[in-house]
Amino acid sequence: MDDPSAQFQHEDLIDILWRQDVDLGVKREIFDGCLRQREEENTRARETELKREQEFERIMQRLQKLDKETGEFLPSPSSVNSQAVPFSETLHSTEFTQRSPVTQNPLLSALLLSQKSQKPPCQEQAFSELLSLPDLQYYLDVLESEGSSLPLEDITEISHHNLPEPQRENSTDALCGITQTISDSFEVSQPLSCMPSDPIEILETCIQTFSDQGNPTPSPSNTIYSCSTPDNHVILPKCHINSSDSTLSEFCPYTINTSKPEQLNCAPGRDAPQTLLQFEERHVLLGFDDSVSVGSLDLETSLYAADTLSIGQSDKDELESIQSDYTDLLPLSMHSDAVEATLYETVTSAQHQTQNEPTPKNSNQANPLTTSRAAGVRRVCRDEQRAQAMSLPLSVHDIINLPVEAFNEAINSYKLSSAQHTLIRDIRRRGKNKMAAQSCRKRKLDCFIDLEDEIERLKREKEQIKEENERRARELQETKEKLKKLYNEVFRRLRDEHGNSYNPREYKLQQSTDGTVYLLPRGTANKTNTPTEDLPLLYNKPEVQQSSFGDCNFTHQGP
DNA sequence: GTAGGATGTCATGCC
């Protein structure tokens, strides 16, 4: 401490800290002795290193900012500093010394300071060695000249290429050493956002970390904030995610799973809180975004938020998909009529509002597709909700549509309870019957349509037949008229052997089936078509007789 | 409040 003013400030700070703890029985020598012993150990080297540490601090700040490339949400510079600054600097913070229960406890404080005088120099020694490297100095210059926006890899690349050949390997090693040292010190390797924002927690973590230096066995507190597990599962105490805990949501980009996975296969309890909790955890496991999975409140918020926006068709489809997912995943225990009505109101409200038109209540202009879908939201999903509630291993679609053999193999491959077995059979039966009913109704409708078409066709055919009949009746009438005229003409020209005409009231003409025409006296009922010998044969085959009646041949027989 | 359409579900018979 060559600078008298700096030393005065240091002494002043010690006095302030001591006065805070004097009521707790801490002697002045605890502070003074430890610090002075430490000051004696470091002396001038410490002074120069402090400068470089400040430089390094600046570097670390910029390195944290550079981490934008990973898309990670970085903590505030204060928390970053808390990680990057050596532990001795942290202890000098008045905020920590005033607030931390560790430093407020004289025994812990003394122990802490004694550890500080022993352990931290190892860390500081490493920093000193690193910062004393010539290539690191070059790296600092590069940082100064290139600005703070370069990613770490780029900076490494630049420094590596710009460095003289012998220094390149050392520079890379130095950077790796820096990052390794930091990660070793705090066991925070990936999302720094998972570090606690509370300085007290940071301090306690650091204390535990430094206390465990040299002990390879990870203590719970050592790994409690570790975010670098391979499967990205954040090891944290129970983390309740809800809309009110926005801070935690921000600082926990990876959702936390504290339940065993196999628990999700168990049938959920009937009590709503537990079901809701499992519902949330299921979302967590499925990797849903927090904004969607935080619960019904947020979903409703998102749904209603969509109300105020003018969204396109794709958005509407997505919204409906979300709604479908939501209703599909809604546990059966939540499926009371009230909840159902509320849900439906929510869904239909969103749908109506997204169409930017007034609610078509009791209006015939309601979009049939929308209303049909709205009804379907409730109806179609019942079995899906039951399946979800019973944690059936097959989807409803598969349950219904799989062939019998595949279906039996599938359900035999799982160990299902009797309730699950019954439900899966019922779902298949209902699904099959549902499709059968739909096809049956469609057939019936088609049948009605076909019958109506047949009725129309038959009506048209009937009209045609009627017209044909009328036409033929007219033709028949005309033919009859012609025949009557012809008959009268024939009868008028007919003569007996004396040249007298026959009386039409006494005789008539009749034609047999073989074409022969007979003159029959009226009142004679010739039932047969066979000509008799006593009947006058008026017309016969030409070779039999010739008569004088026109061009016809008559056979005349007297009465 | 009521009528009517749409749909789901059950019961039953048949293959």
Next chain:
DNA sequence: ATGGCATGACATCCT
């Protein structure tokens, strides 16, 4: 015997 299909009847929901 079993499963699927067809269909009438009823219930429910919605307009």
